[in-house]
Amino acid sequence: MLYHMFSARYCLTPLRYSLRYTSILWLALLLLCAIPTASYAQETVPDTAAVVAPEWPEDSLGRRTPRGAVTGFIKAVADGDYTRAAFFLNLEAASDTIQDGGVVAQALQRMLDQRSKTVPRSWISNEPDGDLEDNLPPNLERVGTATVNEEHIDILLEKTEGPAGGPIWLVAAETIRRVPLQETVPDETVIEKTLPGFLEENRWGGAPAGHWLGMLLIALAAYLLAWGITSGLILLISYIWRRTRDEPTFGFIRAFSLPIRLYLAALLLVYLSQRLGISFVLRQRFSELTIIVGLIAVLLLLWRLVDVITKFSQRRLVERSNMAGISIVLFLRRGAKIALVVFGAIFILDTLGFDVTTGLAALGIGGIALALGAQKTVENFVGSVTLIADQPIRVGDFCKVGDTSGTVEQIGMRSTRLRTTERTIVTIPNGDFSSQKIENFAHRDRFLFNPVLRLRYDTTPPQIQAVLRSLRETLSAHPKIDKDSARVRLTEITADALKLEVFSYVLTNDFNEQLEIKEGLLLTMMDAVNTKGKGFALPIQQLVVSKDGAGMDQKKETSA
Known part of the structure; x- marks a missing residue:
């Protein structure tokens, strides 16, 4: 069961990416980070409204929760105290003929040592009511499976009521009935057949010394086997798909190699230790470690993907000379790595059995305060x-x-x-x-040329028409003037001048070039006004003195 649950809970969905769109890569990475975060929030944050303080005293053996019952049984077996281990078995409901509970506890240990799959301690419910969403009756909890004579046996815990009230979790009578006694115990395991007698007799931490040595050798063999598998896959992919030899495709494959190697090594360690018959006491001690290695592999994959996507984004932004975009990408990389470290620490602490609910609440309050202060x-x-x-x-x-x-x-x-x-x-x-x-102004494709020329009042209509023709010919003859928009019109007769409006666009986006073109056009137009007409109107002032000598000055603007 540990093998299946471990692979199902922490396996990664393959990251599909497009090398042409950097934004899609970042979105995929954010989705990868969001999936474990969401599931963790659903699993670890309790409903405070539903928590009720227990009204019963503490059980001296810690059997109030399924996790406490499993932990207590393992500790008793590791200490060799099978009499105390019998208190974790529902012997009364199992059979009336059982006389020695210690014998049954020892037989149960023997069965668990041989081809059993036990759930890691941190995955077992630590609530008095157990896991109510495991598709089992409310009074049952599955904590593993065992295989005896090719027959699969569920390792179940059963909720009973203690003498002082409250739940007491025990190994279910249904499981105890199927535990083979000493005379029907299966053949020796692979490791028992291999190890010499003195390594079996000497015990360290509740397990034979040879099992500790075997566990280390299995871990080394699992890593070497995982390394060989991943290296072979990389070579095969490189041979079949030659594009993987170039960046950035090779960078993505290299980012996956080490995390997958660690993850595969953890799975092989769990599988081989079960098949070779390593003591379940020792396997339970290593269960949290294998989960942590799997978590580190997932976090390491996300970490390396952040670096690969950042390098790819930087290269694309440099090609486009988008220096501001590089600043955004670097900021996102730093934020993503901080988030991975924070959530990784929370996951690992929870796996080790620490209560992270208080820390999450404090983190939420601190985040709100930080957000208010950093608006x-x-x-x-x-x-x-x-x-x-x-x-x-x-x-x-x-x-x-x-x-x-x-x-x-x-x-x-x-x-x-x-x-x-x-x-x-x-x-x-x-x-x-x-x-x-x-x-x-940088995206401007043309410049507006819109001067207003002021002609003198004494300019005659034929002279005005001659000036208009000359100005229109000037615009139409210039190669940098937009012919569709060019026009010259007499637009207004004011108190001091006759106004001609010139409207056109200069076909250039270079500021200095348009200044040069405007300068040439204005000089040509000044020459046309002075030669074809009477020149430009200039405002003048006249001083008028009244005949009565009152000395009143009147200023009047007229055109010269």
Whole structure:
């Protein structure tokens, strides 16, 4: 059972990625991180409303919960105290003919040592009511299976009522009835046939010394076998799919190699120790270690995927000269690694049997306090992500934000820096930057040419028409003027001048080039106004003195 539960609970869904879209890679990584987090939150956080303080005294043997019963039985067997181990068996309901419970406890140990699969201690329910979602009756708990003479036996715990009230969990009568007694015990296990007698007789920590040595050799053999399997698979994949020899595909395969090797080694250690007959006491001691190795393998895979995706993203962003995007990617990598360390520590502590509920509550309260105190920081970070995602500006663009105009020099995680025309640096927080109206001059494809010419009042209509024709010919003859938009019209007769409006677009996106074109056009138009007409209207002032000598001055603007 441990083999199946271990592989089902911590196996990874293969990560499918597209090398053309960096954002999909990050989304896949976030989904991988979210899956174990969500499941852990569902499994380990209890419903505080449903927790009721027990009204019964503590059991001296710790049998109030299934985990306590298993732990107590293992400790009694490891100490060789089979009389105490018998108190963890439901002998009364099993049979009226059983006289010596110690013999039954020893026979149960013998059965568990031979081809049994026991659930790791940390996976067994530590609640008085047991696991109510295991598809078993409420009073039963399955903690493993054993194989005797090719027959599968469920190792069940049964909830009974103690003398002082409250639940007492014992090895179920149904399991005890199927425990073979000494005369029907199966043949010796592989390790018992292999080890010399003195290694079987000497016991360390409740298990024969030879079993400790065998466990170490099995661990070494499992790792070497896992290394050979993963190396062979990598060579086979490289031979079949030649693209894997190039980056970034090779980087992804290399990221999977070590975690899969560790994970496979842990599975092989569990499987081989069960098949070779290592003492279940020793296997229970190593059960948490194998789970931790599996967790480390998963976390290591996610860690290495973060590095691979970061390098791939950086390379793509450098090709696009998107330095601000590199800052975002590095920040996300740092945040993802911190999250992996935090959740990895929580998982490992929970596997070792520590109560992490209080720590999670404190972490949640601390997170809320941190979020309230870092509102501006979070706002600026979201603003920087918005600037990178929408790309209203890029480094090197000349833009206007609010009343500030300048060239973008840096888009950081907190702020954006502009170099103004006066060569000063203006730093704008990204939260404010992304919420303001941004006018980007760098994406302009053409420049507007829209001067208004003021002609003198004494310019005659034929002269005005001659000026208009000359100006229109100037626009139509220039190769950099948009012919569809070009027009010259007499638009207004004001108190001091006749106004001609010129409207056209200069077909260039280079600022200096458009200045040169405008300069040439204006000089040509000045010549046309002076030669074809009477020249430009200039405002003048006249001093008028009244005849009565009152000395009243009146100023009047007229055209000269």
